[in-house]
Amino acid sequence: MDRKRQERAPFIEALEAYCRLGMTPFHTPGHKGGRSSSAYQRGLFGDALRRDLGLMYALDDLFQPEGPLKEAMELAADLYGAGRTFFSVNGTTACIEAMILAVCRRGDYIIIPREAHRSVMGGLILSGAIPVYMESRFAEKEQISLGPDLESLQAAIAACPQAKAVLFTYPTYDGVAGNLEEMARYAHEQGMFVLVDEAHGAHLPFCGDLPKDALSCGADCTAQSTHKLTGSLTQTSMLHCRRAFPLTDKVAAAMALVQSTSPHYWFLASLDSARRQLALHGTELIGQAVSLARKVRSELNGIDGLYSFGTEITAYDAVGAFDETKVTIDFSGLGMDGRQAEKLLRQEGVEAELTAGNHVLALITMGDDEESARTLCRACRRVAEGQAGRTAGTSHRMAELPLPVPRVVVPPQEAWNAETEAVPFAESLGRVAAETVTFYPPGIPAVGLGEEITADVMIYIKEKLARGYSPNGPADGTLGTIRVIKEG
Ligand SMILES: Cc1ncc(COP(=O)(O)O)c(C=O)c1O
Structure with a gap:
């Protein structure tokens, strides 16, 4: 990474320089710098409305970048070690659709995990590709899916050796990182492209204690939700292609297909800004989040009836590494399921990321500090104390049923x-x-x-x-x- 160059934010600089010109707008958006915006919008966005500009030659074109946007995306590629990086204003959803569209034509087979995000199905519907499923391993104690392992990949490839590509979710929502490096190597040896849904992994390169990032594990293309964990505005993501990936131009064309022709400049500026922050302070910020998450987990595990698994999850063969910033809190020891716990946590002023089965998932990110960590622990303690004695000892945990084997009969x-x-x-x-x-x-x-x-x-x-x-x-x-x- 070129640290000196990373201090720049070319798109933000261009946007601000343009705004300083004070041009009289005869172009979209029709609110004209906020002049006709409602009072609500003016109150909410204020001066930022002057930066709400539609596609304009003065500020580069996301789909044919030649100026500051090109430079901004090159800096992102430099930061992540990619051959080329694309900005997305339609989240990782668009990135996933685009990478599938780039590698698969109608009737091509693609190997995917059974629990792939819905955008993968979107990519299949758009491209006409046909799914072949890898079986996922399941952690009974923790009640979470671990994703596929090498054996399930090998079985899927044996069943469909003509598949064009394999797509992995890495890491999972719960922070579980499969053995991507060995699976990617195996898929490449079989002549398949390796695509990765790394929606929950944009922070991985910035702390050595986190799982290795997908590009370093050998991915051809990887899609990351910059907005989820690394500070850009909601809806903004990046798609990285490895160096010398032969279908990079097709990816570029597909990214133009699945996004608006009027990408919001705030969104693009927020990606440029998040990239610069990560380049300059990522190690410190993400390192702090990991340390804080460790403290939180340790405190939660000291509360009677609660359990938050940590790196011990790597004892499962399917798991290569674990992202400790994902704090899954299991309430079954209190005789509660995740929904009940979520409701009670809400009464304590805490909103979790998601709930499933007996647990809720809390994300510790670079946006947290000692105080927010304390708030989470205090809320969990109150829930536990409130519940103690009512149904103590009851457990909702039931063994998972064997999943039916999928029979795809219509693409x-x-x-x-x-x-x-x-x-x-x-x-x-x-x-x-x-x-x-x-x-x-x-x-x-x-x-x-x-x-x-x-x-x-x-x-x-x-x-x-x-x-x-x-x-x-x-x-x-x-x-x-x-x-x-x-x-x-
Ligand atoms: C595993 C996974 N992949 C992809 C996505 C889509 O990401 P985005 O919301 O950035 O479009 C999500 C969103 O939650 C996700 O959890």
């Missing part, structure tokens, strides 16, 4: 275009699903778009419903009916 793009209908779930055996049904835990779909509703799928779903779990995904949240593809 996602075809399923997306098909006529669909809602039928009673009880009568859906043998039909092809037009929607995805997932329960948390394990957060892995029971059935997905274009897949047959087999007897195993029905048994699994019925059992999950009987245990009181609510499905995620179907239009009918009670699953009285399920959307299927019309026959005939």
Whole structure:
């Protein structure tokens, strides 16, 4: 990394220089620097409205960059060790769609984890690619998916040696990092591209105690939500291609396809600014977050009835490393599930990132400090003390059911275009699903778009419903009916 160059923020400098010119605007956006904005917007955004500029030649074009944006993206590539980096104003969602569109044509196979983010299905629908699923390992004690391991990758490749690419989620939402380096090496040896959904990993290169970043593990392309953990505005992400990646131009074209032609300059400026901050202070900021998370975890594990797993998760074969800034707090020792805990935490003024099964996930980022860490621990302690004695000793933990083996019978793009209908779930055996049904835990779909509703799928779903779990995904949240593809 060229530290001297990283001190610059070329896009911000260009934006500010343009604003200083005080031009009279005869272009979009129509509020003209805020003059016609509502009082609410003026109060909220103030002077920033003058920086709300549409696509204009004076400030470079995201999709044909030649000036300050090109330079800003080059600096991001330099920071992350990429051959080329693209800014996204449509999150990692667009980056994932773009990388799939770049490597897959209609009818190509792509190997993916079963619990891949919905944007992966979006990429399949857009490209016409067909999924081949890798089986994920599940941690019974922690009740989280660990993602696939080398064995599950090898099984998927043996079943579909003609696949074009493999896509990994690395690390998972819960901070679990699989053995990406060995899996990427194996996939490359089989002639496949390696794509990574690194939405939760933009901070990885800045602390040696965190899992190794995806590019360093051999990824061809990796998509990172800069906004999630590294300080840019919500909706902004980066897509990195490794040096000499042969499809970089196709990625560039695909990024233009899946994003607005009017990217917001605030968003682009926030990416430039976050990149500079990371380059200059990333090691310190991310290092602090890791230390703080360790303290929080240690304090939480000292509270009766709570459990937050740490690096011991790496004892599972499928896990190569763990991101300690992800603090999963299991409340089952208090006889509570995640939803109940989330509600009580909210009453204590604490909002968690997500809840699943018996746990809630709290993120410790570079935005935290001793005080916010104390607030989280205090809230958890109050919840635990309030609960103690009521249902002490009760545990909600139940062994996970074996997941049905997916049977993809209609490619996602075809399923997306098909006529669909809602039928009673009880009568859906043998039909092809037009929607995805997932329960948390394990957060892995029971059935997905274009897949047959087999007897195993029905048994699994019925059992999950009987245990009181609510499905995620179907239009009918009670699953009285399920959307299927019309026959005939
Ligand atoms: C694993 C994973 N991949 C991709 C995404 C999409 O990222 P974005 O919200 O930046 O579009 C998310 C969002 O939560 C995610 O959790």
